[in-house]
Amino acid sequence: MILPQQGKTRILIVDDSSFMRMAIRSVLSKDPSIDIVGTAVDGVEGVEKAISLKPDLITMDIEMPRLDGISALKQIMAKAPTKVIMVSTLTNEGAKATFEALDAGAIDYIPKNVTDSTDAQNHFRQELMRKIKEAVASRMRRALPASPMARIPAPAAATSAYKPATSKFIGKKIQYVAIGASTGGPVALQEVLSRIPVNFPYGIMVGIHMPKAFTGPYADRLNAKCSMTIREAVDGDVLKPGVALIAPGGMHTTLVRQGSQIVVKVKPTSDYPQYVYIPSVDLLISTMSEATNGAMLGVILTGMGNDGYKGMQQLKQRGGLTIAQDEATSTIYGMPKACVDGGVADEVLPLGQIGFEIAKFM
Numbered sequence: 343m344i345l346p347q348q349g350k351t352r353i354l355i356v357d358d359s360s361f362m363r364m365a366i367r368s369v370l371s372k373d374p375s376i377d378i379v380g381t382a383v384d385g386v387e388g389v390e391k392a393i394s395l396k397p398d399l400i401t402m403d404i405e406m407p408r409l410d411g412i413s414a415l416k417q418i419m420a421k422a423p424t425k426v427i428m429v430s431t432l433t434n435e436g437a438k439a440t441f442e443a444l445d446a447g448a449i450d451y452i453p454k455n456v457t458d459s460t461d462a463q464n465h466f467r468q469e470l471m472r473k474i475k476e477a478v479a480s481r482m483r484r485a486l487p488a489s490p491m492a493r494i495p496a497p498a499a500a501t502s503a504y505k506p507a508t509s510k511f512i513g514k515k516i517q518y519v520a521i522g523a524s525t526g527g528p529v530a531l532q533e534v535l536s537r538i539p540v541n542f543p544y545g546i547m548v549g550i551h552m553p554k555a556f557t558g559p560y561a562d563r564l565n566a567k568c569s570m571t572i573r574e575a576v577d578g579d580v581l582k583p584g585v586a587l588i589a590p591g592g593m594h595t596t597l598v599r600q601g602s603q604i605v606v607k608v609k610p611t612s613d614y615p616q617y618v619y620i621p622s623v624d625l626l627i628s629t630m631s632e633a634t635n636g637a638m639l640g641v642i643l644t645g646m647g648n649d650g651y652k653g654m655q656q657l658k659q660r661g662g663l664t665i666a667q668d669e670a671t672s673t674i675y676g677m678p679k680a681c682v683d684g685g686v687a688d689e690v691l692p693l694g695q696i697g698f699e700i701a702k703f704m
């Protein structure tokens with residue numbers, strides 16, 4: 343019997359690749375706060391060990407023999423709910439499977455990007471440790487229902503489910519919406535955008551921390567599940583009513599005014615080395631607030647760190663409106679907390695109410 347080491351985070355590694363099991367173990371074993379309680383070579387063994395070892399956290403490969411990672415995840419969530427980080431390939435199919443896993447209850451994911459390149463190996467180590475620390479600090483959440491969320495064709499349907507007695511936004515006008523998120527964001531953003539009707543009269547710009555290979559498939563997934571049009575932004579895109587653009591991963595997105603239009607400008611990360619998170623929500627919201635002269639709503643959802651706070655601060659200085667997700671419904675209460683503590687959140691709302699609140703601006 344393996345006895346838990348006091349105060350340590352107990353981790354189970356599930357991967358059919360001996361190389362990946364060794365790579366993950368090598369990274370995690372260097373941290374004295376982590377105790378690797380076991381490894382598993384496929385989903386069947388992963389489920390068995392999740393039940394018997396009761397780890398605090400599991401790293402789970404997606405493609406495995408006998409039982410794949412998503413099927414194993416669903417069994418674990420049903421039999422022994424545990425925080426799970428998916429280890430996924432940087433491919434279109436890997437992205438689709440990752441988002442399915444997040445819907446099924448996974449806390450987060452890390453791209454499987456371990457090559458002979460020293461830079462790639464260092465990046466993998468840093469990302470793995472960061473994701474582990476975030477997952478440890480996160481709260482378990484229930485998976486989304488298996489059936490698609492109801493599509494919302496008209497404003498009456500969008501607003502009837504949520505009508506607070508008072509609102510700081512009564513009588514206020516906007517022309518655009520910006521939304522930022524990180525850890526827990528893929529699921530949270532789906533919840534928010536699914537509550538906005540197809541004829542929403544303002545353009546929406548979204549910044550979420552994702553690798554380049556993931557934002558396109560993620561936008562396609564949202565577009566299939568939500569009423570409004572959602573797609574990955576490209577350089578030169580114009581923000582239009584009823585369309586939500588997802589900032590492309592692996593680079594930064596800024597917004598500029600060209601005549602009467604607000605236009606997307608995609609920038610390499612080397613242009614803005616001061617921003618750690620990519621794409622930067624701070625940069626997106628601050629440039630958008632300048633381009634719109636504050637005639638917009640800024641929304642910060644769940645995520646680690648404080649990305650978005652400075653952007654929301656600049657938005658408030660220009661007279662814009664702001665919403666932050668509340669602590670109780672955030673997977674990680676980092677980004678919203680920075681806005682709340684910094685006094686730049688007009689409203690602090692549970693996740694299930696934010697989409698309805700945005701829809702009320704119609």
